[in-house]
Amino acid sequence: MTKPAERHTLAGETDDHRTAFGLTLSIDRRISIPGLGRSAFAAFDRPPSQVRLDEGELQHLWSSLETVPLRARELRLGDEVLLTVDFAEPPGYLLSAKDFGRVLISPTGDDLLCEPDPKNGAWANILAAQALPLAATIRGLEVFHASGVVLDGRALLFAGQPGAGKSSLAAAFVKEGARLLSDDAVALQLMDGELVAHAGSTVLQLRAREHERLSAQDRASLGEITDSPFDKQRYLSGGIGDPAPLGRIYLLERSAGGPSLERLDAVSPFDLIASTFNLSVRTPARLLNQLDVVSAIASGRLAYRLRVQPHIDATKLASIVRESLAADGPGPAVTMSGSGQQPPGL
Amino acid sequence: MPEQGADTSTMPPLSDQELLKARARLPQHVVHRSFVAETVVLNLRTGKYHGLNPTAGRMLEVLETSQTIGEAVPALATEYGLEQERIERDLLSLTRGLLERGLIVTTYDETS
Numbered sequence: 001m002t003k004p005a006e007r008h009t010l011a012g013e014t015d016d017h018r019t020a021f022g023l024t025l026s027i028d029r030r031i032s033i034p035g036l037g038r039s040a041f042a043a044f045d046r047p048p049s050q051v052r053l054d055e056g057e058l059q060h061l062w063s064s065l066e067t068v069p070l071r072a073r074e075l076r077l078g079d080e081v082l083l084t085v086d087f088a089e090p091p092g093y094l095l096s097a098k099d100f101g102r103v104l105i106s107p108t109g110d111d112l113l114c115e116p117d118p119k120n121g122a123w124a125n126i127l128a129a130q131a132l133p134l135a136a137t138i139r140g141l142e143v144f145h146a147s148g149v150v151l152d153g154r155a156l157l158f159a160g161q162p163g164a165g166k167s168s169l170a171a172a173f174v175k176e177g178a179r180l181l182s183d184d185a186v187a188l189q190l191m192d193g194e195l196v197a198h199a200g201s202t203v204l205q206l207r208a209r210e211h212e213r214l215s216a217q218d219r220a221s222l223g224e225i226t227d228s229p230f231d232k233q234r235y236l237s238g239g240i241g242d243p244a245p246l247g248r249i250y251l252l253e254r255s256a257g258g259p260s261l262e263r264l265d266a267v268s269p270f271d272l273i274a275s276t277f278n279l280s281v282r283t284p285a286r287l288l289n290q291l292d293v294v295s296a297i298a299s300g301r302l303a304y305r306l307r308v309q310p311h312i313d314a315t316k317l318a319s320i321v322r323e324s325l326a327a328d329g330p331g332p333a334v335t336m337s338g339s340g341q342q343p344p345g346l
Numbered sequence: 347m348p349e350q351g352a353d354t355s356t357m358p359p360l361s362d363q364e365l366l367k368a369r370a371r372l373p374q375h376v377v378h379r380s381f382v383a384e385t386v387v388l389n390l391r392t393g394k395y396h397g398l399n400p401t402a403g404r405m406l407e408v409l410e411t412s413q414t415i416g417e418a419v420p421a422l423a424t425e426y427g428l429e430q431e432r433i434e435r436d437l438l439s440l441t442r443g444l445l446e447r448g449l450i451v452t453t454y455d456e457t458s
Contacts, residue, residue, distance in 0.1 A: 062357075167360055265382060266382035266383040267381070267382075268383070268399065269379070269384070269386050269397075270386075270395070273395065282393045284375065284391070287393055288388070288390060291377065291386060291388050291395075292379070294379075295379040295381070298382070300380050
């Protein structure tokens with residue numbers, strides 16, 4: 001085991017440097033996390049978070065606890081526990097995911113210690129899906145359960161319940177030239193009153209039904225086809241993953257009628273809070289940041305309700321959104337400044 | 347500057363007349379943000395969010411800047427064009443609700 005400072009020095013030579021959810025990451029080369037970018041623009045001008053593989057250290061740290069850990073989150077499917085997050089000081093947040101393994105995230109979010117499930121060759125997917133968004137939340141970003149694309153320099157986020165069509169809608173934009181920001185989680189950062197959307201993983205997962213609708217040309221435009229877990233087809237979209245100022249957030253809602261789109265001038269803050277990703281971190285700083293991010297979305301009049309019928313063609317929805325964007329015009333001038341590094345073009 | 351008067355949380359419940367002479371403040375661990383259709387009050391210690399309708403949200407804002415709860419009554423009555431008795435009743439009800447939930451603290455100077 002090495003001290004964090006020593007690891008940082010060593011990491012420059014051997015680790016893979018990536019960005020995700022606004023974090024700069026120094027990743028042990030034995031860990032492959034698909035879909036992470038290499039942007040020069042991160043949320044903080046700080047040393048990178050270390051993503052390390054050391055089962056022995058994780059077990060040592062967690063078994064040396066002198067206090068009973070606090071169960072911060074538990075995700076179940078029926079009687080089966082799929083995922084838990086426990087918190088204890090000093091080691092931090094222990095994320096345990098069935099069939100994936102465990103990740104211990106330090107209380108500052110700058111050290112992620114992994115203990116993979118050896119039976120699962122794709123165990124590292126849990127990092128992009130859960131552990132990195134959790135680390136970003138700890139570090140002060142607010143992660144939304146949303147897919148996101150960048151169109152004309154602005155981020156469009158699509159939030160909603162599982163199965164609402166977030167990924168399909170993002171795919172519909174990507175095949176028409178937009179850049180995929182993230183499939184399932186996007187980190188927002190409030191910088192001097194302006195919101196910046198940071199890319200997550202650009203692995204796009206489409207349900208089989210949606211995948212089958214696509215032409216060969218459309219599939220090629222979405223990226224390289226990778227493995228296909230369960231009933232989903234995965235595309236590796238790739239890209240640098242630069243952040244972009246937030247343009248709109250669309251709250252997808254299943255509806256028998258529609259489709260319809262309306263700007264939510266009086267958006268419920270609780271609808272926005274319900275769209276945030278991670279409930280494990282309940283520190284005062286996080287709660288306050290969450291409320292401020294939601295407040296900035298509301299005051300910027302960035303929230304829209306997009307009612308969608310089940311199984312509607314996502315291309316049709318994308319054209320409705322595009323028409324609305326064209327009707328609204330380019331939007332207010334975007335300026336940003338702050339302690340973090342600025343995305344390009346601002 | 348230290349608050350004048352005693353924290354009422356350790357006292358028996360104040361009567362309406364006593365409460366009108368008390369001063370209401372948000373504790374440091376409570377924050378609020380105004381939205382178009384509601385005000386969200388967040389207790390950072392418990393992690394609980396509370397929603398207030400716009401009128402209650404405005405009352406909270408005026409309470410924060412008033413020397414006493416009673417002082418807020420005429421200002422709000424003028425703002426809403428309503429009788430002071432009606433505003434006073436609603437303001438006392440809101441104040442007691444906020445106190446019960448730990449979202450405000452009141453101080454009361456028995457000599458005033």
